Amino acid sequence: MYGKHHILxxxxxxxxxxxxxxxGLMLSLAIAGCSSNDGGGSADNGNGADxxxxxxxxxxxxxxxxxxxVPAAEGSIEDNRWTRWLSENGPANVTFxxxxxxxxxxxxxxxxxxxxxxxxxxxxxxxxxxxxYQQKQLLPLDELIEEHSTSYKAMLExxxxxxxxGTLDDGKLYxxxxxxxxxxxxxxxxxxxxxxxxxxxxxxxxxxLYEVAKAFRTEDPDGNGKDDTYGLAVSGNSxxxxxxxxxxxxxxxxxxxxxxxxxxxEEEASFMKxxxxxxxxxxxxxxxxxxENARQDFVTGKLGIYPVLLNWKTFTTNEYKTxxxxxxxxxxxxxxxxxxxxxxxxxxxxxxxxxxxxxxxxADNPEAVMAYVDFLxxxxxxQTLKYGVEGEHYEMGENGCPVALDNDKTEQxxxxxxxxxxxxxxxxxxxxxxxxxxxxxxxxxxxxxLDLFHQGLEAYIDLDRPYSEITxxxxxxxxxxxxxxxxxxxxxxxxxxxxxxxxxxSNYTVQQALEEAQKVFQxxxxxxxxxxxxxxxxxxxxxxxxxxxxxxxxxxxxxxDK
Amino acid sequence: xxxxxxPPPEAAARPQSGKPGGxxxxxxxxxxxxxxxxxxxxxxxxxxxxxxxxxxxxNVIAFKDYNFFDGVFGSPWVGLHNFELLFTQxxxxxxxxxTLMLSLLQLLFGFPxxxxxxxxxxxxxxxxxxxxxxxIVYLPxxxxxxxxxxxxxxxxxxxxxxxxxxxxxWFGEPYPFLYKxxxxxxxxxxxxxxxxxxxxxxxYLAAMSTIDPGLYESASMDGASKLRQxxxxxxxxxxxxxxxxxxxxxxxxxxxGFDQVFMLQNGVVSDVSEVISTYIYRVGLKGAQFSLSxxxxxxxxxxxxxxxxxxxxxxxxxxxxxx
Numbered sequence: 053m054y055g056k057h058h059i060l061x062x063x064x065x066x067x068x069x070x071x072x073x074x075x076g077l078m079l080s081l082a083i084a085g086c087s088s089n090d091g092g093g094s095a096d097n098g099n100g101a102d103x104x105x106x107x108x109x110x111x112x113x114x115x116x117x118x119x120x121x122v123p124a125a126e127g128s129i130e131d132n133r134w135t136r137w138l139s140e141n142g143p144a145n146v147t148f149x150x151x152x153x154x155x156x157x158x159x160x161x162x163x164x165x166x167x168x169x170x171x172x173x174x175x176x177x178x179x180x181x182x183x184x185y186q187q188k189q190l191l192p193l194d195e196l197i198e199e200h201s202t203s204y205k206a207m208l209e210x211x212x213x214x215x216x217x218g219t220l221d222d223g224k225l226y227x228x229x230x231x232x233x234x235x236x237x238x239x240x241x242x243x244x245x246x247x248x249x250x251x252x253x254x255x256x257x258x259x260x261l262y263e264v265a266k267a268f269r270t271e272d273p274d275g276n277g278k279d280d281t282y283g284l285a286v287s288g289n290s291x292x293x294x295x296x297x298x299x300x301x302x303x304x305x306x307x308x309x310x311x312x313x314x315x316x317x318e319e320e321a322s323f324m325k326x327x328x329x330x331x332x333x334x335x336x337x338x339x340x341x342x343x344e345n346a347r348q349d350f351v352t353g354k355l356g357i358y359p360v361l362l363n364w365k366t367f368t369t370n371e372y373k374t375x376x377x378x379x380x381x382x383x384x385x386x387x388x389x390x391x392x393x394x395x396x397x398x399x400x401x402x403x404x405x406x407x408x409x410x411x412x413x414x415a416d417n418p419e420a421v422m423a424y425v426d427f428l429x430x431x432x433x434x435q436t437l438k439y440g441v442e443g444e445h446y447e448m449g450e451n452g453c454p455v456a457l458d459n460d461k462t463e464q465x466x467x468x469x470x471x472x473x474x475x476x477x478x479x480x481x482x483x484x485x486x487x488x489x490x491x492x493x494x495x496x497x498x499x500x501x502l503d504l505f506h507q508g509l510e511a512y513i514d515l516d517r518p519y520s521e522i523t524x525x526x527x528x529x530x531x532x533x534x535x536x537x538x539x540x541x542x543x544x545x546x547x548x549x550x551x552x553x554x555x556x557x558s559n560y561t562v563q564q565a566l567e568e569a570q571k572v573f574q575x576x577x578x579x580x581x582x583x584x585x586x587x588x589x590x591x592x593x594x595x596x597x598x599x600x601x602x603x604x605x606x607x608x609x610x611x612x613d614k
Numbered sequence: 615x616x617x618x619x620x621p622p623p624e625a626a627a628r629p630q631s632g633k634p635g636g637x638x639x640x641x642x643x644x645x646x647x648x649x650x651x652x653x654x655x656x657x658x659x660x661x662x663x664x665x666x667x668x669x670x671x672x673n674v675i676a677f678k679d680y681n682f683f684d685g686v687f688g689s690p691w692v693g694l695h696n697f698e699l700l701f702t703q704x705x706x707x708x709x710x711x712x713t714l715m716l717s718l719l720q721l722l723f724g725f726p727x728x729x730x731x732x733x734x735x736x737x738x739x740x741x742x743x744x745x746x747x748x749x750i751v752y753l754p755x756x757x758x759x760x761x762x763x764x765x766x767x768x769x770x771x772x773x774x775x776x777x778x779x780x781x782x783x784w785f786g787e788p789y790p791f792l793y794k795x796x797x798x799x800x801x802x803x804x805x806x807x808x809x810x811x812x813x814x815x816x817x818y819l820a821a822m823s824t825i826d827p828g829l830y831e832s833a834s835m836d837g838a839s840k841l842r843q844x845x846x847x848x849x850x851x852x853x854x855x856x857x858x859x860x861x862x863x864x865x866x867x868x869x870x871g872f873d874q875v876f877m878l879q880n881g882v883v884s885d886v887s888e889v890i891s892t893y894i895y896r897v898g899l900k901g902a903q904f905s906l907s908x909x910x911x912x913x914x915x916x917x918x919x920x921x922x923x924x925x926x927x928x929x930x931x932x933x934x935x936x937x
Contacts, residue, residue: 157900164682165904183902188683335772338880339792413683534699537903541703544884544896551881555793576704 110144110420113170115160117470118150123463134437134468142433143423153470154342156180164189164412171415172424174408174473181227181410182530185220191411191418192224200419203426204228207476213405217527217597227407228425233479233486234606235505236512238293238399240390241358244383246273254385258297258323258392261357262332268356269332274379283332284357285350286324288343293359295320296520299394302543303585305522305599310586312573314566316394317550321562324554338551347371353379361400364508365490366469368501376497386508389517397520399512404480404605405597406526408473425474434475440465453485455492479609513610519599522589527597529588535581542576545569673915676908689905696909705888706910713889713914716802716875717867724807725863728814729856733844735815736822751812759809763877766805767792798883806874817859818852825851857929864925868918890914 118129126132130148139145149170151159157180163169164187175181184190197205208215211231218227242254247264250271255261265283267273274281286294295301298320304313327333340346349355351374360367375382389397411421427433439446439454445465449455456462479486491502522528531539546569553565573579606612645652671686676696678689700706731751738744754762770791772778778788791797829847838846872891879887890910898907926937 157902161899161902187681187902189681335788335790336767336774338882339767339771533903537897537901537906538699538703540901541705541897545704548881548884552885555790555882572704 109139110417111147112144112172112415112417112420112424113147113149114172114424115151115170115174116148117153117156117174119153119470122467126464126467129467129470132467133464134471137436138427138471142427144420146424157183160184167414169412169414171412171417171421173410173412174470175410176406176408176473176526178407178526178528178530181407184410185226186533189413190226191413191415192226193218193228193411194225196411196418196422197225200422201426203429204422207429211405213597216595217405218407226410228409228474229405229407230429230474231476231480232402232404232406233477234401234404234602234609235364235487236399236508237363237402238296238359238361239386239508239512240293240297240388241360241384242387243268243273243356244385245381246356249273249275254387255390256388258319258390261297261390262323262326265327265332265357266330269330273356274353280354282334282349282355284327285343285346285355285359286327286333287337287340287346289361290343290346290359293361293399296397296399297359297389298323298392299397299520301521303522303582304520305589310522310582310589312578312582313394314570316392317546317569318562318566319393321550321553321565325562328554329557335555338555351375351378353382358384364487364501364505368491368498368504372501372504373497376500384504386504386511388511388514389520396517398514398517399520401512401524401602401606403524403526404602404609428471428474429476431476431478431481434472435478437468437471437475438465449489451484451489453489455489458492458495509610513606513612515603515606515612519602521599523596523598524602529585529592529596531581531584535577535584538577539581542572542578545572545576673908673912675905676912678905680905680908692905696905697913700906700909700913705893708885709888709890709893710913712886713868713870713891715886716799716870716889719799719803720806720870721863721867723803724810724814725860727807727811729818729852731811732815732818732822733848735819736848737840737844748812748815751815753812754809755813757809759871759873759877762805762809763874766801766878770801792878792880793882795883795886798878799886802875802878802887805878817855821852821855822848857932861922861925861929865918865922867921868914 116129116135122129122132128150130150135146135148147170149163151163151174156175157177160169160173160175160180161183164184169189173181173184197208214229214231215225218225218229220226242264246268247254250267250273252264252267253260255264261284267283268281269283270279272279272281284290298316299313300316300320301313303310304316306313324333328335334340334345334349336345346355346358350358351371353375372384375384389399409425411418415421435454439456440461442448442454444457445461446454446456456465477486478484487505488502491498491505493499493502530536549565549569549572552560553562675686675689677691677693678686679692679695680686680689684690735744735748738747768774769776770778772788772790775788775791777791782788789797791801825847829851830843833843833847868890870889870891872895875887875889876892876895879892894907894910897903898910
């Protein structure tokens with residue numbers, strides 16, 4: 053009896069792993085059975101209703117990212133006033149499936165493996181979408197668009213780049229996308245008031261970055277007499293921003309040639325090691341995997357330099373507002389990326405041609421999904437989702453752009469950003485109502501946010517500087533499955549050696565880490581990946597969307613002459 | 615009707631005993647008598663069939679290039695290709711080594727701990743004190759690893775950690791517990807022991823309560839000390855339970871629970887902290903390489919099977935075999 057009890061406990065533990073996949077597969081059999089029945093049923097209904105005059109709306113399902121940002125009074129991300137609005141005003145009844153924003157790959161894989169994934173899939177990451185493609189989970193869209201689409205078809209004709217970006221290596225179109233206003237998506241923010249207090253200039257090189265960070269750590273810039281400030285944040289999203297400064301981006305483009313940036317690895321590791329050993333950064337950064345501690349340090353006024361991934365508007369209303377509430381005198385400015393040995397770079401920009409959606413091959417009614425997509429990309433739909441109802445949530449400003457009303461209904465809008473994943477920026481279509489117009493200058497905080505945004509444009513739209521990556525990461529080609537998996541393991545090992553070099557003092561030097569990492573690279577299909585990428589670059593450099601194409605779009609949108 | 619509630623005496627007897635009175639073959643009457651018992655047994659059978667036996671068939675994807683659309687049975691065969699790929703990856707061997715090492719350490723320290731604790735609890739005289747103590751040591755078992763992991767990481771962290779606060783005060787420099795392989799392993803193993811130790815005592819305490827008190831009485835009359843009584847009465851009394859649990863835990867040697875290691879690991883110590891379960895999560899679930907991770911899982915299961923059979927073989931030498 054005791055034995056049996058124990059077996060049960062073991063069994064429960066085992067479910068976590070191997071059992072998981074297998075159980076998922078079993079479930080998939082069961083659920084696949086159910087859903088195909090459902091499918092047959094609803095298709096019959098559709099045909100039956102065809103003869104009647106008021107055509108019944110089809111039932112479709114759609115994924116929606118869950119960022120946990122829906123106010124409690126508004127319901128849930130799957131069921132709120134705007135999801136209901138979509139079903140009422142759109143061409144189909146939509147059921148939403150929540151996908152946790154930062155664990156979307158696990159969630160999608162589980163949904164797809166069990167056959168319960170929604171008809172319309174939304175995902176920003178091309179690596180994750182590529183898995184769906186490899187798993188033969190996507191519906192080719194060419195015919196569907198040709199025969200059933202209106203608005204998206206027209207858009208494809210007006211903007212051929214959308215077709216190009218959505219077409220995969222078998223020559224078929226798989227992804228829906230949108231056009232964006234190009235703004236900087238990453239920035240290095242620094243406490244201007246601390247700089248002034250200590251009589252320092254903002255850092256222009258990585259050496260100065262070290263010195264300023266050190267001063268912020270040791271010279272008590274917040275003046276509270278306590279040794280409680282950090283110079284620089286290095287965890288979470290700050291990691292990649294710093295990597296860009298040093299161009300520690302793995303494979304990079306130098307003199308029109310693809311190379312692995314080992315010198316950047318060495319330089320950044322030495323930089324970080326110094327900061328770690330002198331206690332300038334939070335030494336627990338490796339356990340702050342999502343960067344939440346760094347964010348806390350920033351908004352409580354304990355952090356001097358904050359490299360971020362940001363949306364300027366939401367940053368203003370969230371982090372910046374909290375910082376100002378906690379430390380009213382705080383003043384921040386964005387600074388250009390400091391120059392490293394590899395050069396001085398621009399940060400990540402918003403992707404001008406961004407693929408965001410695909411149709412699940414198991415969708416019962418692709419035509420209805422197509423109609424829903426056509427409805428989603430209508431500018432009027434986007435405007436409602438973004439700003440709400442005119443007169444209730446916003447009014448038209450003098451410049452012809454919606455201005456949010458400052459009333460008790462402000463909570464009712466603003467959480468629908470992921471319903472707008474197919475919304476093309478009006479700024480691209482009509483050249484107005486860009487990100488600038490999202491700030492309401494009458495609200496003092498938003499005016500400050502607008503100033504910050506303007507400073508950001510000035511600091512980062514400096515197109516004489518090179519882009520730190522080969523292209524926007526979403527436009528990077530996807531390697532063959534096995535190469536990608538093995539290279540993923542190799543990169544993880546190299547990343548771990550890098551961390552080890554930072555925290556291990558004299559026991560494990562940067563030089564040792566570099567040598568070991570190069571060995572791992574050699575044995576872990578690194579050279580094969582390099583050859584593959586070189587080959588791709590040689591064959592596609594004229595047609596692929598590369599950094600120079602990005603710069604061309606920025607010049608056009610910002611009206612900059614070359 | 616109350617005759618149906620308790621099983622007839624024959625049902626309780628072991629089948630091997632081959633009682634002369636035991637009837638062979640199917641008896642309609644006996645079946646009807648036992649319907650409530652069988653009904654209670656049914657969910658257990660269903661659990662094992664659905665979650666334990668049926669998924670075994672899913673292991674075929676280890677020999678296939680599995681994709682969602684073609685499914686388990688439609689995907690093309692690739693033979694041993696996944697195993698080859700697995701063993702060309704640089705980390706595979708160290709992942710298997712880490713899994714073995716961490717679980718052996720867990721067994722080494724985690725297995726005796728509840729026995730010792732149970733012996734100590736068994737000797738506590740004041741009932742109230744014992745109850746309070748038991749409740750407290752059970753408590754960590756009921757917390758999720760997400761919570762315990764957060765507490766452990768905070769306690770041993772460098773900037774905010776309680777322990778490093780004192781170390782810094784006395785020695786000047788904080789010690790990076792979670793960045794050094796040795797101290798990380800110590801933290802990992804001891805946090806696991808700490809969490810499960812109390813709950814593990816339940817089985818042993820129950821076994822101890824079945825020991826005839828008369829044995830203790832006569833032993834103390836003969837002048838045996840407390841330690842002697844523990845050694846000669848308590849431990850032999852629970853010996854069969856210890857052996858059974860030991861065989862069962864050897865089956866787990868290839869298994870390091872996912873939650874604990876996932877919560878505690880970080881990049882610096884991945885040389886020792888990357889185990890099969892985290893590999894399967896990362897490559898299989900996040901990277902959708904189901905075939906590759908099924909191959910790893912199958913390998914793990916095979917080694918586990920060999921170890922269980924071996925442990926049982928050893929136990930049989932001492933007449934304590936489980937099967």
